[in-house]
Amino acid sequence: MTVVRTPHPASHRTRTSTTASTLRRLRGALFALTAVAVVTSFGAFVGVKTTVGAATEHTIPAMMAVSAASEALAEADSAAVHSFGAGQALITGPGSDYQAKAGLAGQNLEQIAETGQAGEPVSQQLLLIENRLTEYRQLIEQAHADYVAGSVRLGTVEMVYASRLMHTGVLAELGKLGELERQALADQASSFWMSAWALVIWLLLALALLGLLTGTLVFLAKRFRRTVNWWLSAAAVVLIGVTAYAAATAETSKAQLEDARSSVEQLVRDRTPQFGTDPADGAVAARLNQQCTADGTTCGRVKMAASQPDQVAHAAVASTLAGAADDSNGLEFAIPVAGLGIALFVYLGLQPRIQEYRYRSR
Numbered sequence: 636m637t638v639v640r641t642p643h644p645a646s647h648r649t650r651t652s653t654t655a656s657t658l659r660r661l662r663g664a665l666f667a668l669t670a671v672a673v674v675t676s677f678g679a680f681v682g683v684k685t686t687v688g689a690a691t692e693h694t695i696p697a698m699m700a701v702s703a704a705s706e707a708l709a710e711a712d713s714a715a716v717h718s719f720g721a722g723q724a725l726i727t728g729p730g731s732d733y734q735a736k737a738g739l740a741g742q743n744l745e746q747i748a749e750t751g752q753a754g755e756p757v758s759q760q761l762l763l764i765e766n767r768l769t770e771y772r773q774l775i776e777q778a779h780a781d782y783v784a785g786s787v788r789l790g791t792v793e794m795v796y797a798s799r800l801m802h803t804g805v806l807a808e809l810g811k812l813g814e815l816e817r818q819a820l821a822d823q824a825s826s827f828w829m830s831a832w833a834l835v836i837w838l839l840l841a842l843a844l845l846g847l848l849t850g851t852l853v854f855l856a857k858r859f860r861r862t863v864n865w866w867l868s869a870a871a872v873v874l875i876g877v878t879a880y881a882a883a884t885a886e887t888s889k890a891q892l893e894d895a896r897s898s899v900e901q902l903v904r905d906r907t908p909q910f911g912t913d914p915a916d917g918a919v920a921a922r923l924n925q926q927c928t929a930d931g932t933t934c935g936r937v938k939m940a941a942s943q944p945d946q947v948a949h950a951a952v953a954s955t956l957a958g959a960a961d962d963s964n965g966l967e968f969a970i971p972v973a974g975l976g977i978a979l980f981v982y983l984g985l986q987p988r989i990q991e992y993r994y995r996s997r
Contacts, residue, residue: 654858654988655989657854658985658988658989659989661847661851661854661985662981662982662985662986662989664847665844665847665848665851665978665981665985666978666981668840668843668844668847669844669974669977669978669981670974670978671840672837672840672841672843672844672974673970673971673973673974675836675837675840676837676840676841676878676881676970677967677970677971678837679828679833679834679836679837679885680881680885680963680966680967680970682827682828682833683828683829683833683885683888683889684961684963684966684967685828686823686826686828686829687829687888687889687892687960687961688961689823690820690823690824690892690895690896690957690960691892691895691957691958691960691961692750692961693750693751694750694751694816694819694820694823695820695895695896695899695953695954695957696746696750696954696957697746697747697750697751697757697816698813698816698817698820698899698900698903699899699902699903699950699953699954700743700744700746700747700750701743701747701809701812701813701816701903702813702902702903702906702907703739703740703743703906703950704740704743704744704747704809705806705809705810705813705906705907706906707736707737707739707740707743708736708737708740708768708801708805708806708809709801709806710732710736711732711733711736711737711740712733712797712798712801712802714729714730714732714733714736715729715730715733715775715794715797715798716794716798717730718730718733719778719782719790719791719794728779729775729779733775737772744761744764744765747761747812748761751815751816756815757812757815757816760808760811760812760815761812763808764805764808764809764812767800767804767805767808768805770800770804771797771800771801771804771805774793774794774796774797774800775793775794775797777790777793778790778791778793778794778797781793813903817900817903820896820899824892824893824896829889829892834882834885834886838878838882841874841878844874844977845871845874845875848867848870848871848874848981849871851864851867851985852864852867852868852871855867855984855988859988864984865984866980866981866983866984867980867981867984867985869980870976870977870980870981870984873973873976873977873980874973874977876973877969877970877973880964880966880969881966881969881970884963884964884966888960888961888962888963889960891956891959891960892957892960894956894960895953895956895957895959895960898952898953898956899953899957902950902953
């Protein structure tokens, strides 16, 4: 009796191609590494963009406003001293120059409140400055009222006390406020996102992706005996291009921020009030001091701020440099679009080969 064996159904199964499996694994690895590289690159870009934006839109304008307020208040006080020392207070009070400079300082203090980046310490410092300024204004108003009432000696004493309060109180506290903003800018410029490490991390990921693309191209060339896979080559070109563009933009932005920082710090130094350098103003201050000590009682001494060169052009340069540093050059779109393009090219480059070997045994 002959036994007829029925073939096991499994013997008819087609074995999965090892080449197709390898290609699928390569495709998955390329997709995954592309996603990681894009997310990391975009995260690094956002970190740099946020840091530079905070510095250029808040900290640098706040530093400029602090220096402008200091300059304006020093000149306002000098105008008041001149009015009282020259005997004009009886008619004009502290004078129109005083009013104009005080108003300008008030605008700058409002800008500091809006843009300051040092947090709660800035708010506390501004509150202290406002309290000192209120006290200063009250002394000026009282000095004028006493002058009008005929109490010249008392008005002079109040004027001198007001000027001392401006120098030792308001301007000193503004100096502390400027230092807070300067330190905030220094912290931003030295943050992780502005360091070489952030650049190195995403560059390493980009290099890893480029290495995997290159390895895949070599594998395809050997396995299929074809010199070039144009789609994968296009993915490599896009990767190299967007990486170089992003790196150049990031480094340029950092350099421009450093230039803006140097420019605004120079502006702050140039705006720092210089006192007692003008002989004519010194004579006016001397008369006021003499009136204040006419009875032998020392009530303090005043100094007048020297006239400062116009710093409008210098401030404009600092603002222009800050604006240039904050220019992203379209990277917020270039990075994700490049990532999608690389993924598409990987798919187009590998899918035909996967389909070709889908039902083969090797």
